[in-house]
Amino acid sequence: MTEKIAEFAYDLQSGISSFNIPDFDDLTKVGMAATLAIHIKGLGEIKYDVLRGVSEHFMGVPSHSLEPVLRILSEIGFVILTENGRKIEKVSPTIPVFETVYSTISSFANSELTFNSHEQAIVEILSALEGAPRNKDNLFNSLGIEKPLFDRTMLIGSKSGIISEHLARGRNIILSPLYFADNLDGLADAAAAVSASALQGTLRKVKNNQGWPLSMVMATGEIGGVKLDVAEQALVEKLSSEGVMKPPTIKFGSRTESFVFTPQPGRARLNAANREVYERAMALVSAVRKGQLLPDEYAIRLPVRILESLREKGYLRSNSEASTQYLNLVYLKVGTLKPGANGHQFHLTKTPENEAALNLAIQLLRSGSLAGMEVDQNARIALGQDEKYIQSLISARAIKERATPIANEQAIHEFEQLLLRFE
């Protein structure tokens, strides 16, 4: 079984938490364990009752499943349980900061648990869909599993909303909204237009060079020194013009420039509470990419170093281009510009969001990937409060949930079709 099983189990859990699917057994437990672990990492002692409330309402871990999941975590050594008889009273997280939660849980799962065929199938499908959409028939052939099993897994996936099926250019394309957030139809169309592997290849090149200016990609036909062939260039242009990639467009003085980032991930990988952080990180990357690739006079040689220096010192030395380069960051309240000896200095406004954004920006430049953005900060805050706070939060949330019905895109589309057809 794959090394990333805990990660996929987590994705699955975030998608299917409100459904009861009898086909899945241990995999959901692994998913819940991963969810719980990433949220309690670094926290102090938590009362069991508080954890029960928070886990049910923020993480989709039902209270009746909490105990077995905690026992798994305790077996791994991620928590110490304080028990009174059979009852758990307190949970003390003991996850070292350097620990990558997913890989530890994965290796535990691989050695201690066995997964049934449905669980194996869904993990295989999710791992295939993580990088790019796939052609359905193609995927079925490459998985080599039985047809009824594949169909059942697809049914579960589409019912719970973790897989969506699109007809594009006469081909059945499947993709997962867990990993892609915007214009899924457009993305499916792109996958049908070129092959899924070409799309994946292009996205990989973008990932390795996050925040490259779009005009440069088009003019030079390469991204970060890597050649894009004609089809790949067309693809980058298509994805950004059709809103699949949503490149942030920033005005520098009289020039406007778009910066290419990989498509925004869905809610499983980018928690709504972290969206703001993500946007600020993209703005930070765009600002230093501008300095690196489109300087007015003096180019930045190592954009990552600039950001690291900002993280260490809290400001950047004054330079003549700062006022245009970092103006957008001032609008986003990431920092302020102060007059200095030689132009302007850029000072970071030290809030937790900005620090997280800076860390994420550095990570985007280093590895291209988005990690740690799935943690719901609200849940972590709630875990630090007492029971009364949780009670009020939960009841407010329950009322709010009833008032916000599910906006189903398909249903709205069908309704619009009826309006158009109606005489």
Place this chain on the structure above:
Amino acid sequence: MGRLDKDRFQKELGIQYCLARGMLPFLEVIVQNRTDLTDTTETLTDLDVFGIGLKGDGSLFRTIIDCKSGNKMSAMNRAFWASGVRDYVSADDAIVILKNAPVRSHRLSALSLGVDLHDEASFKDLGRVYDIGFPTKKHYQSSIENWDKLFEAYASSGWAGPLSLLVQAVSPVTLEPATAFRKILAELRAVKGNFDPKKPAHIAIVLDCAASSLVLWSTMARDIRRFYDPTMDRQLFEHTLRYYMWGGKEAYNIRQQLSEKLPGAERPRSVELPQWETLTQFAGIVVSSPHSAINGAFIAREAALRGLTAVDTVSDASANSRLQVDKNARILGKLLVKYLISACQLPREFIAATDQIIDGF
């Protein structure tokens, strides 16, 4: 046997007659019931050739051409039949091409019903009134083999059945162009996932949809011209156009109320045609030259067939001379194709593919 196999020669003559008169031909137009009272759709009859042109005031002039190479029914009986059908589809005149020359007195009597009875020889002679070289193959539409390919394009795509009915049968005869246009949009949106810009057949279907839509726009442009006045600002124009496109204020408001009651919508959504901004823009352009819409339709249809067959220099030259006379036709054709593609979320590559064919003239 294909759809066009009966009376092929006469049908081709009919098409060429329409083209000689500067009309846009439709082939095998199915006549539908006013209302369906049964579960299965029954059709009434079909019209062999249906030509659409413009009258002096900008409204549409419709002609039925009925081809009968058999002699089962007497000439006068055909005339009575044609007269009835003509009234039913609100056409302006009807021509019946028979195998044998009809009796002179019958021809005269038929004329009083608004039906012109001909045999092949006299019909060719009539055609020469409009074009000295009649019958000639001057356009891509002139040859029935090309029409075969267009019908085949629809037939080979299993999902295109309802679309072909709307485009080829409903659009030419409808008296409610806005409703028909909305239905074309809905149908294209429903089957959008099947369109592949790499397939010539699919490009032809898109262009054919644009041709029929422009026929609808020909009437709509004339109507809009009537309610437009030069003092109108964009907002008022848009407001009026919106009511017009949805079939009046009441029809629009009912939809709006329905939409507000839709469960699941987070905030009230206003009912709007897809890509409304672009469509308003298009309406603003077409209203300044309503007579060009039908020429735009002609160009779109020529382009649809051109993509399916080998390039023919004679046809290209004829299309070009038409474009020289009407400088707005090409741009209207392109704009409408572009609107259909963006409003119905077809792959964007269609824009380049269709533009390339249209620019070939």
